[in-house]
Structure formats: C-alpha cells, structure tokens
Amino acid sequence: MPTTSKYTTDHTTPIDIQYQGISILVVDDDPGICELLQKALRKLFQQIDTALSVSQAEQLRLKNQYDVIMLDINLPDRSGIDWYEVFEDSADSTDVIFITGYANLQTAIKALKLGASDFILKPFNLDQIYTAVKRCVDNRVQKRINTALKRDALRYQSDTLIGNSKQSRTLNKQINQYAPSKAAVLIQGESGTGKELVARELHLRSERNGAFAPLNCGGMDATNLANELFGYCNPMGAGECREGLLRLANGGTLFLDEVSELPASIQSALLRVLEEQVVRPLGANRVFTTDVRIISATNKDLKKQVENGEFRQDLYFRLNVLSIYVTPLRERTSDLIQLIPYFAKTLAREQGVTAPEWHAYEIDSLNGYHWPGNIRELRNLIERSILTGKPLSYHWQEISKDVIPRQQMMKISSNTGSISLPMLTEHDTNGYPDDWEIKAVEKAHIIKVVDVCDGNKTAASKKLKISRKTLDRKFKEWSS
Numbered sequence: 001m002p003t004t005s006k007y008t009t010d011h012t013t014p015i016d017i018q019y020q021g022i023s024i025l026v027v028d029d030d031p032g033i034c035e036l037l038q039k040a041l042r043k044l045f046q047q048i049d050t051a052l053s054v055s056q057a058e059q060l061r062l063k064n065q066y067d068v069i070m071l072d073i074n075l076p077d078r079s080g081i082d083w084y085e086v087f088e089d090s091a092d093s094t095d096v097i098f099i100t101g102y103a104n105l106q107t108a109i110k111a112l113k114l115g116a117s118d119f120i121l122k123p124f125n126l127d128q129i130y131t132a133v134k135r136c137v138d139n140r141v142q143k144r145i146n147t148a149l150k151r152d153a154l155r156y157q158s159d160t161l162i163g164n165s166k167q168s169r170t171l172n173k174q175i176n177q178y179a180p181s182k183a184a185v186l187i188q189g190e191s192g193t194g195k196e197l198v199a200r201e202l203h204l205r206s207e208r209n210g211a212f213a214p215l216n217c218g219g220m221d222a223t224n225l226a227n228e229l230f231g232y233c234n235p236m237g238a239g240e241c242r243e244g245l246l247r248l249a250n251g252g253t254l255f256l257d258e259v260s261e262l263p264a265s266i267q268s269a270l271l272r273v274l275e276e277q278v279v280r281p282l283g284a285n286r287v288f289t290t291d292v293r294i295i296s297a298t299n300k301d302l303k304k305q306v307e308n309g310e311f312r313q314d315l316y317f318r319l320n321v322l323s324i325y326v327t328p329l330r331e332r333t334s335d336l337i338q339l340i341p342y343f344a345k346t347l348a349r350e351q352g353v354t355a356p357e358w359h360a361y362e363i364d365s366l367n368g369y370h371w372p373g374n375i376r377e378l379r380n381l382i383e384r385s386i387l388t389g390k391p392l393s394y395h396w397q398e399i400s401k402d403v404i405p406r407q408q409m410m411k412i413s414s415n416t417g418s419i420s421l422p423m424l425t426e427h428d429t430n431g432y433p434d435d436w437e438i439k440a441v442e443k444a445h446i447i448k449v450v451d452v453c454d455g456n457k458t459a460a461s462k463k464l465k466i467s468r469k470t471l472d473r474k475f476k477e478w479s480s
Contacts, residue, residue, distance in 0.1 A: 021250040021291045022137055023047035023064060027057040027080065028072040028099065037070065040126050041133065047289055054078040058085065065281075065288035066094050068117075068136050070129075073100040073107065081107065087114050095136035099124065144248045145211040161194075161201060162342050163335030167327040171198070178322050179205035184274075186259075186319050187297040189326030192376030195297040196257060198326060202295055203253040210252025210292070213245045217266075218258035225266050230273075231281035246279045249292045259296035259319065260305055264312075271315045294319060329371040329378065336366055339375070340392075343382045351386060359475055362392045391455040393447070446474060 022045045026037045034050035041048045049064065051057035055077050057069070071080040086096060098111045101122035108119050118132040161172060178185055179202050187195045196214060203212045215228055226232075231244030245254055256262070262270070273279050274294065278287040296319050305311040329335070340363050348355035371377055385392050446464060450471075453459040457475075461468045 019045050019137065019141075019251075021046065021247070021289045022067050023049070023288055024068045024070065024133065025057060025060060025064075025066045026050045026070045027052075027054065027075070028070075029053065029075050030072075033072075037129065040129065044130070044134070045137070046291075052076075054080065054083050057083070061086065062286060064286045065284070067140055067288075068095045068097060068133055070097050070099055070133070073098055073111070074102055081110060081114070084114075095140065097132050097136065141210070141251070144243065144250065145252075161197065162338050163332060164338060165332040165334045167332045168335055171324070171326065174324050175201050175205060178202060178324070180207060181322065182293055183321040184294045184296070184319050185322045185324060186302070187295065187324045187326060188302070189297075189299065190328045190374055191299045192374035193326040193328055194375050195299075195326055196255065198324060199253070199255045199295045199297060203255075203293075206253070206293070208252050208293060211249050212253050212255065213249040214255040214257060215245055216257045218261035222263040222265055225263065226269065226282055229266070230269065230279055233281050233284050242281075244279065244281060246273060246290050246292055247288065250290050251292075253293045253295055256294065256296040256319075258298060260298040260300040260302055260311060262311075267312045267315050271312065271318060274315075274318050329374045330369075333367045333371075336363055336378075339378060340366075340382065343379050344386065347379070347383045347386050353386065356386060356391075358392050359478065365393060389455070391451065394451055394455065443474075443478065446471070 024041055024045055024047070026034050026041075026048065027050075028034050028037075029052050031052065034052065038048045038050050047064075049060055049066075051060055052075075054075050057071075060066075061069075069086060071083070071086075073080040080098060080100075086094065095117040096115065097118045097120060098108075098116050099120045099122060100107075111119055117136050120128055120132060161168070161175075175198065185199075185202060187198050189195055199214075200212060215225075217225060220228065227242070227244070229244050229246055231242050231247060233242070273290070277289055277291070279290050280287045302311060302316060302320070306313045306316050340358065344358070345355045366378075373380070381392070381395055384395050388395075446460070449463050450457060450460040453463065457471050458468055461471045464471070
C-alpha cells in the first residue's frame with residue numbers, strides 16, 4: 001500500500017453552492033488515505049465520512065444517504081467487489097468509484113459490470129480524484145435539475161414582471177433586494193396576482209444555480225405531500241427510491257404555493273428540515289443534507305391562521321423571514337397600458353396569429369372594472385378575444401354587465417380630452433341621455449355599431465353609411 005507522502009493537497013477550487021448538500025463516503029483500510037481524501041474533498045463538498053472496513057461502511061450507509069462512495073477493493077473483512085448491498089440498494093441514488101492498488105483487467109471488468117461509475121488505480125493524484133468525483137456529482141446534480149424542470153414544465157409560463165405603477169416599481173425593488181439572500185420569503189396576495197411569478201424572479205435573480213421546484217400544497221393529501229417533499233423508498237430495499245423536492249431543489253429554490261393548506265403533520269416535518277438542514281425520506285433509516293431556499297405563498301392571512309391555531313407559529317416565523325405583498329390589479333390599473341399589449345403579443349405568438357392592435361379607448365374602458373381574478377382574469381380575457389377574433393370591448397361587455405351597474409360610467413379618451421359615457425350593451429333601449437353633446441353621442445354610437453359587427457369596420461362603415469376611411473380617421477382621433 002502506498003504511503004500518504006505520495007499525495008498532495010494543493011487544491012484551491014472554490015466551493016460551489018450546489019455541492020453543499022453532497023455527501024461522500026470513503027472506504028479504505030489505510031487511515032492515512034481516509035484522512036487525506038476527507039481533507040481534500042471537504043474543500044469541495046460538505047459531508048465526508050470515512051470507514052476502514054465494509055462492515056463499518058454498511059453501518060454508515062444504513063444511517064446516511066451518500067451521493068458517492070469511494071471504495072477500496074481489498075478490505076480486511078470483505079472485498080469491496082463483494083459488497084453487493086451497495087449496488088442492489090443504491091443503483092439510482094449512489095455512484096461507486098473503486099480505488100485499488102491490486103487490480104487486474106478481470107477485476108476492473110467485474111466492477112464496471114456491477115455498476116461502478118469509475119475505477120482509479122493507486123498510486124493516484126488528487127486531480128484524478130477531483131475529476132472522477134466531480135463527474136459523478138455534476139451528472140447527479142444535472143439529473144436532479146432535469147427532473148425538476150420536467151416536473152415544472154406544465155406550470156411554467158414565460159411571463160415576466162410588467163408594469164410601471166408605483167406598486168410594481170416597489171415590488172421590483174423588493175425582489176432585487178431579497179434575491180441574493182438565502183433567507184426564506186413569504187409572498188402574500190390575492191389569487192391570480194402573480195405570486196409564483198414573483199417567486200421565479202427571486203430565484204432567477206439569485207446566485208442559486210440549482211433547480212426551481214414548485215409544489216401546490218393545496219392540491220394533495222398529507223401522504224402525497226410527504227412523498228413529494230421528502231421522497232420515499234421501500235424499507236425492505238425492493239423497488240426504486242424516489243427523491244423528494246427537498247433534494248431535487250438542492251442548491252436551488254423550493255416554492256410552496258398555498259402554504260396555508262399544509263397539514264399539521266407536514267408542518268412539523270418541514271420545520272425539522274429547516275432547523276436541522278437534513279431530510280429523511282419516508283421509509284428510510286438514513287438522512288441526507290440539503291441546502292435549499294424556501295419561498296412560500298398564500299392568498300390567506302397566515303398570521304390570523306396562527307392566532308386561530310391553524311398554523312404552527314414556529315414554522316410561520318421560519319417562513320416569514322422576509323415578506324412580499326403583491327398588490328391586486330384593481331389598485332394598479334395604470335399597469336394595464338403595458339400589460340394588455342404584452343399579453344396580446346405573447347398569446348398571439350403562442351396561437352400563431354398576428355397580434356391585434358386595440359385602441360386606447362378599449363384599454364381605458366377596463367380601468368373601472370374590479371378585476372376579482374386579477375392578472376389571471378386579464379390574461380383570460382385577452383386570450384378569449386384573440387381566439388374569437390373579437391375586440392376587447394365585446395368580451396368586456398359580457399363580463400361587465402353582470403358586475404357593474406348599467407349606469408356605471410366608463411372613461412374614454414379623445415383628442416379633446418376625456419369623455420364619460422355610460423356602459424351601453426345590446427340590452428339598452430332607452431337611447432342616449434338628453435344632456436350628452438352630439439360628439440359624445442356620435443362616438444358612443446359608432447363604437448356600438450363596430451361592436452355589433454364584431455369589430456369588422458368595413459361592415460360597420462356600411463351600416464353607418466360612411467366611408468371606411470372616415471371611420472378609421474375617427475378612431476385615430478379618439479386614440480391619439
């Protein structure tokens with residue numbers, strides 16, 4: 001067996017955040033090699049354990065989850081080649097790298113057939129060790145990221161933060177301020193305001209290079225939630241173990257949507273993870289470390305739930321280190337002038353059609369609506385207009401007649417200023433108010449006829465008995 005003097009520890013690679021949750025087990029009957037590899041690998045990885053025999057290693061393996069096992073072949077109690085449990089039970093969760101000074105071709109072939117990831121001969125240098133271990137770890141990290149991305153694909157929308165209102169600017173500043181931190185963030189706001197989008201922005205603007213893993217806590221029972229969060233494996237060693245999101249998101253961000261719906265048992269288990277930085281999969285008798293940032297969101301008053309005994313106070317304090325409130329759309333309707341064109345272009349591109357160009361009066365007419373569904377409702381309205389080929393005002397009348405009284409005033413812009421007009425629908429039969437100026441009556445009537453013609457201005461100009469050029473000129477005047 002070579003002496004430790006043949007090896008050096010001159011390595012200055014900085015620790016990558018995604019490696020902080022990685023655990024490695026070194027198994028060698030030479031205490032000097034164990035100490036050398038433990039000291040060297042700790043410069044890159046967080047948890048390095050050592051064992052001098054297979055029996056010691058098996059005891060550690062049953063207690064802890066290891067990403068990589070560096071295994072000598074010639075051990076005092078049992079050959080590393082004959083440690084079948086590590087291959088049978090950990091084929092998908094652990095990489096094995098054999099290190100030996102007494103190997104032949106037949107031994108190497110047998111090791112690779114068992115599923116070994118690499119084979120290193122003694123004497124070795126540390127560059128060989130770093131290269132082999134990093135290859136295994138990088139592949140494992142990328143596999144977890146890909147798994148999280150596949151899981152996230154159906155929920156992902158390529159939207160971004162849009163708006164120049166005071167509230168939107170404040171929100172953007174908060175995201176920039178909080179993103180670099182590792183601290184937990186609680187996002188609160190009404191349904192449909194874009195809380196998940198805020199969580200994604202926090203992750204994208206951070207320095208965390210792991211996955212963004214979202215989980216809707218309101219859509220599952222306690223058992224399924226536990227499986228998703230913590231993972232599980234068969235206690236008898238049969239079948240595949242499944243990694244939970246707390247491990248898939250290692251080095252990244254776990255987003256807990258509707259966190260107020262977490263069952264009490266899950267609240268308790270999640271609190272232990274946050275306090276101890278380790279996770280124990282269901283059915284497993286071992287733990288693994290995790291470095292994950294928690295961002296949670298709710299449309300309920302979580303503080304009131306704490307006061308009512310419906311949510312753990314200690315977990316609330318853990319999740320609410322930093323807080324963000326997302327303002328409802330009705331309180332920042334000035335963002336509509338940017339939101340509507342943005343959604344129109346995005347949704348038209350998704351549908352493979354030309355983006356519509358709506359006039360200013362149509363956008364202005366939406367300012368008076370309460371928007372109970374917030375951004376989600378606005379997006380739905382725009383998508384419906386694009387798919388049906390009808391102007392915004394057509395669908396706006398459909399939703400507004402059941403929400404806003406018929407005499408509610410809508411504000412439309414013209415080149416002479418703003419004119420207030422009642423919301424008129426096809427059910428109105430009383431005509432126009434006696435105190436209206438002729439220009440207001442003309443404008444309201446033309447808009448009504450265009451709507452009746454489903455936005456077809458050529459048909460509308462024929463009904464109005466004016467030229468299409470004249471009709472376009474009037475709309476241009478009103479939108480200027």
